Amino acid sequence: MRWAKAVSGIHQFVESVGEAIRTTIDVHHHYYPQKYLEFLERSDISPHPSAPLSTETMEDRLARMDQESIKAAILSASQAQPYLAQKTRAADGAKMANDLFIDVAAQYRERFKVFAALPLPHIDLCLAEIERVLDHPDVVGITVTCTILTEPLDHPRFEPIWQELNRKKSVVFLHPAGREDLEWLHDYHLTWMVGAPFEDTVAALRLAMSGMTQKYRDIRFIVPHLGGTLPFLLARLLRQSKDATLAGELATLFYDTVSGSVDALTAATHVFGADHLLFGTDYPYCTGEEFHHHQTYLSEAGFSTNELAAILGKTSSALLDKR
Ligand SMILES: [Zn+2]
DSSP, X not given: OOOOOOOSOOOHHHHXXXXXGGGOXXXXXXXXXXXXXXXXXXXXXXXXXXXXXXXXXXXXXXXXXXXXXXXXXXXXXXXXXXXXXSHHHHHHHHHHHHHHHHHHHXXXXXXXXXXXXXXXXXXXXXXXXXXXHTTSTTEEEEEXXXXXXXXXXXXXGGHHHHHHHHHTTOEEEXXXXXXXXXXXXXXXXXXXXXXXXXXXXXXXXXXXXXXXXXXTXXXXXXXXXXXXXXXXXXXXXXXXXXXXTHHXXXXXXXXXXXXXXXXXXXXXXHXXXXXXXXXXXXXXXXXXHHHHHHHHGGGGSOOOHHHHHIIIIIHHHHHHOOO
């Protein structure tokens, strides 16, 4: 494993469950370079009231990670994707984002890696960007939103991208787009409160029900937020879909632990298995206290030491290791 060095400041919680946990990796961790947001003209994203930690410097962020014994975080752009109609702007945006992220990984060696963005919906440009960045040692996978603008991930037009990512055995980190175009979610912050976990839910279901999980077995998909509402709705989903393979296909996906609810975590563990859960924080969309809780609540769900070690970092370590 290339991330060999443990960080300082090992937390008491970590000490209590042993050496294995010192590979804690945060797979759901966002970064918004100012230059990139200006390029996208997305002044709405950061700083934002829902992202209390977004004013921190990179040194603040590292100190916070040290405090929680988080050895490394995988940077992703969340909903700030370069999905632009004009091809040259989409290509420039993806290149700018990925290069800025890679710069951070290079500056803080062993602390950050990158889920690269793609200039969707332009297939030829995406294939070129995959070719340009996916083999970079600091890029450990690709990130896409749960829908590409208004189209689902299983739309036939995206097949060349999945074929290539399957050939490359890539990790693909999904993230809600924050569908502001859905009018019934406009009020009360519902787009993110509930629209986002429904995006996770539907994206995972479409991967499984379209046959994509079977067709692209070598892509390791990560679904955020414990799969949205999947654990809660599974019985209904199985009953209505009449698809005997559905539960098994959903369990081939990986799910990050951004939730904070022990009950939800317990349900997700029953449905997906502890070996398909990956620690995440959704930084900067949390207070310092919530950032801390994203890790400590894992210890309240009755996991064995080995299961906890796997969730905190051993599983993602193996998943993201490109050797
Ligand atoms: Zn997020």
